[in-house]
Amino acid sequence: MNDVHDLIGIGVGPFNLGLAALAEPLDDLDAVFLESRDQFEWHPGMVLEDATLQVPFMADLVTMADPTSRFSYLNFLKQVGRLYPFYIRESFYPLRSEFVEYGRWVVDQLDGVHFGRHVESVAHDGELYVVRARVGTETQTYRARRLVLGTGTTPYVPAVAAEHVAGAAPALHSSTYLDHKDDLLQREDVTIIGSGQSAAEIFLDLLTSGGPRVTWITRSPRFFPMEYTKLTLEMTSPEYTAYFQGLPEVTRETLLREQRGLYKGISGDLVDTIYDTLYRLRAQGKADARLLTATELTDLTWDGDAFSLRLRHTETGEAFGSGASAVVLSTGYRSVVPTFLDGVRDRIRWDERGRYDATADYQVGVEPGEVWVQNGEEHTHGFVAPDLGMGAFRNSVILGSMLGREVYPVETRIATQEFGTPSWARLREGAR
Ligand SMILES: Cc1cc2nc3c(=O)[nH]c(=O)nc-3n(C[C@H](O)[C@H](O)[C@H](O)COP(=O)(O)OP(=O)(O)OC[C@H]3O[C@@H](n4cnc5c(N)ncnc54)[C@H](O)[C@@H]3O)c2cc1C
Ligand SMILES: NC(=O)c1ccc[n+]([C@@H]2O[C@H](COP(=O)([O-])OP(=O)(O)OC[C@H]3O[C@@H](n4cnc5c(N)ncnc54)[C@H](OP(=O)(O)O)[C@@H]3O)[C@@H](O)[C@H]2O)c1
Structure with a gap:
C-alpha cells in the first residue's frame, strides 16, 4: 500500500462516498476515505420503512456529474434486478432504505474506502497531513497532501x-x-x-x-x-450559489433565515x-x-x-x-467543526464566527490546493449545501480544483431566471 496518498477523505456519508466513486476512474488520484462506522449508513435512526428520498433518484452519488458512471442508481437497480419494478412504479423517489443499499453496493466496488476508522487527530509535518484514526483499540496513521472534510452535521x-x-x-x-x-x-x-x-x-x-x-x-x-415549486428549485442552481456567495455576509444571513421554507x-x-x-x-x-x-x-x-x-x-x-x-x-442538526482539526487550526480559513471560510471551489485551507469541505459551507454557499442533488456538482468542482483540469464538466448556468442585476439591464453611464 502506498503510504502517502494524494487525498484523504474524512467521513463517508453520501458526499465523500460520491467523491470516492467519481475519483475511482482517475489514474492520477490515489485517494483513501476513512469512516468511523463499520459500514455505510445514512442517518440510520431515521430509515423508516416507507420513508423516501426527498430528491429524485438522479441526485445519486454520480449521475449529475457523469450520467455514464457505472456507480449510478440506475445501474445499481439493473445489477440487483430491480430496474423494471422501479420503472413500473413511476416514482422518482427511492426508499431511504434502498439508498442505503445502493451506497453499500457502491462501497463494495471501491478499494480505498475504509470503515471502522474513527479519525481522532490531524497534524501537519511541514509537507503532509498526518491523519490518525482509531481502529478498535489501535491507532492507524495515514499521510496525504490533501484533505476533504465530509463529516456531515451533528x-x-x-x-x-x-x-x-x-x-x-x-x-x-x-x-x-x-x-x-x-x-x-x-x-x-x-x-x-x-x-x-x-x-x-x-x-x-x-x-x-x-x-x-x-x-x-x-x-x-x-x-x-x-416549498417545492420549479422556479424556486432553480435556486439550487450553480449560478444562484455563485450569486449568494458574492453577497455581503449580513445579507447572506438574512436570506438564509428567510429561505427556511425552501429546505x-x-x-x-x-x-x-x-x-x-x-x-x-x-x-x-x-x-x-x-x-x-x-x-x-x-x-x-x-x-x-x-x-x-x-x-x-x-x-x-x-x-x-x-x-x-x-x-x-426533532430539533434538527448543526454544522460543527470537528475537534480532530485542533492540531491544524492555523492551516484552515475561518470566518469571524469560527466557521469555515470556504472559497467558491469549496477550499478551506490557508494554502491553496490542500483542504476542501463538503456540507460545512451553508453560510457561504447557501441552503443547498446539505442537498443530495448538490453532491455530484460540488464533487465535480472539488476534483477540478484539486487536479487543475475539468475532470467532469461543470454547468455554470442552468436556470431560466437571472439572479442579481442582469448584465443586459445595467444602466448606461449618464442614464437615470
Ligand atoms: C433523516 C435525514 C434524511 C435526509 N434526507 C435527505 C434527502 O432525502 N435528500 C437530501 O437532499 N438531503 C437529505 N438530508 C440532508 C443530509 O444533509 C444529506 O442527506 C446527507 O446525509 C449529507 O451527507 P454528508 O456526507 O455531508 O454527511 P453524513 O451523511 O452525516 O455523513 C458523515 C459521515 O462522517 C462520519 N464521521 C463523522 N466524524 C468522523 C470522524 N471523526 N472520523 C471518521 N468518520 C467520521 C459519520 O460517521 C458519517 O457517516 C437528510 C438528512 C437527514 C437527517
Ligand atoms: N425522508 C427524508 O428524506 C427526510 C427525513 C427527515 C429529514 N430530512 C431532511 O433532513 C434535514 C433535517 O430535517 P429535520 O426535520 O431533522 O430538522 P429541521 O428541518 O431543521 O427541523 C428542526 C425543527 O426543530 C425546531 N427547533 C429547532 N430548535 C428548537 C428549539 N430550541 N425549540 C423548539 N424547536 C426547535 C425547528 O423550529 P424552527 O423552524 O422554528 O427553527 C424545526 O421545526 C432537512 O433537510 C429535511 O428535509 C429528510
Missing part, C-alpha cells in the same frame, strides 16, 4: 433538554428514533418537539403504530410545507398523508393526538416518572404546561 438538542437527552430519562433526539421506537410504543404519551420532516415522519409513524397518545409541538406559527418544513405529500390519517382515525374514534403551533418549550423537568413541559405561546404570550412520559426532540 444532532442539535436545545439547552432546555440537553441534560435529559444525555441522561437516563426517556428523552431522545430524532436521529436515534428507531433505536427507541419499541420503548416509545410502550409509553402512555409521547411529545414531539419541532416541525421539520423528521418530526412529521415520527409523528405519522407513532400515530399509525397504535402506540401512545402523541402531542406534536412546534414553535413555528404553522406546520409549514417545504426546512414538511413535504407537501406528507402533510396531506398526516391529515388524511388523522381524519380517518377521528372518524373511527381512534385519534389520540394533539397538535400545537406557535408554542415554545421553555423548560423540561423529569420527576423520575414523567416529564413536565413548561410552554409559552409565542403569539399570545401565555405560559402553560403539559406532561409526557417521553419526549422526542
Whole structure:
C-alpha cells in the first residue's frame, strides 16, 4: 500500500462516498476515505420503512456529474434486478432504505474506502497531513497532501433538554428514533418537539403504530410545507450559489433565515398523508393526538416518572404546561467543526464566527490546493449545501480544483431566471 496518498477523505456519508466513486476512474488520484462506522449508513435512526428520498433518484452519488458512471442508481437497480419494478412504479423517489443499499453496493466496488476508522487527530509535518484514526483499540496513521472534510452535521438538542437527552430519562433526539421506537410504543404519551420532516415522519409513524397518545409541538406559527415549486428549485442552481456567495455576509444571513421554507418544513405529500390519517382515525374514534403551533418549550423537568413541559405561546404570550412520559426532540442538526482539526487550526480559513471560510471551489485551507469541505459551507454557499442533488456538482468542482483540469464538466448556468442585476439591464453611464 502506498503510504502517502494524494487525498484523504474524512467521513463517508453520501458526499465523500460520491467523491470516492467519481475519483475511482482517475489514474492520477490515489485517494483513501476513512469512516468511523463499520459500514455505510445514512442517518440510520431515521430509515423508516416507507420513508423516501426527498430528491429524485438522479441526485445519486454520480449521475449529475457523469450520467455514464457505472456507480449510478440506475445501474445499481439493473445489477440487483430491480430496474423494471422501479420503472413500473413511476416514482422518482427511492426508499431511504434502498439508498442505503445502493451506497453499500457502491462501497463494495471501491478499494480505498475504509470503515471502522474513527479519525481522532490531524497534524501537519511541514509537507503532509498526518491523519490518525482509531481502529478498535489501535491507532492507524495515514499521510496525504490533501484533505476533504465530509463529516456531515451533528444532532442539535436545545439547552432546555440537553441534560435529559444525555441522561437516563426517556428523552431522545430524532436521529436515534428507531433505536427507541419499541420503548416509545410502550409509553402512555409521547411529545414531539419541532416541525421539520423528521418530526412529521415520527409523528405519522407513532400515530399509525397504535402506540401512545402523541402531542406534536412546534414553535413555528404553522406546520409549514417545504416549498417545492420549479422556479424556486432553480435556486439550487450553480449560478444562484455563485450569486449568494458574492453577497455581503449580513445579507447572506438574512436570506438564509428567510429561505427556511425552501429546505426546512414538511413535504407537501406528507402533510396531506398526516391529515388524511388523522381524519380517518377521528372518524373511527381512534385519534389520540394533539397538535400545537406557535408554542415554545421553555423548560423540561423529569420527576423520575414523567416529564413536565413548561410552554409559552409565542403569539399570545401565555405560559402553560403539559406532561409526557417521553419526549422526542426533532430539533434538527448543526454544522460543527470537528475537534480532530485542533492540531491544524492555523492551516484552515475561518470566518469571524469560527466557521469555515470556504472559497467558491469549496477550499478551506490557508494554502491553496490542500483542504476542501463538503456540507460545512451553508453560510457561504447557501441552503443547498446539505442537498443530495448538490453532491455530484460540488464533487465535480472539488476534483477540478484539486487536479487543475475539468475532470467532469461543470454547468455554470442552468436556470431560466437571472439572479442579481442582469448584465443586459445595467444602466448606461449618464442614464437615470
Ligand atoms: C433523516 C435525514 C434524511 C435526509 N434526507 C435527505 C434527502 O432525502 N435528500 C437530501 O437532499 N438531503 C437529505 N438530508 C440532508 C443530509 O444533509 C444529506 O442527506 C446527507 O446525509 C449529507 O451527507 P454528508 O456526507 O455531508 O454527511 P453524513 O451523511 O452525516 O455523513 C458523515 C459521515 O462522517 C462520519 N464521521 C463523522 N466524524 C468522523 C470522524 N471523526 N472520523 C471518521 N468518520 C467520521 C459519520 O460517521 C458519517 O457517516 C437528510 C438528512 C437527514 C437527517
Ligand atoms: N425522508 C427524508 O428524506 C427526510 C427525513 C427527515 C429529514 N430530512 C431532511 O433532513 C434535514 C433535517 O430535517 P429535520 O426535520 O431533522 O430538522 P429541521 O428541518 O431543521 O427541523 C428542526 C425543527 O426543530 C425546531 N427547533 C429547532 N430548535 C428548537 C428549539 N430550541 N425549540 C423548539 N424547536 C426547535 C425547528 O423550529 P424552527 O423552524 O422554528 O427553527 C424545526 O421545526 C432537512 O433537510 C429535511 O428535509 C429528510
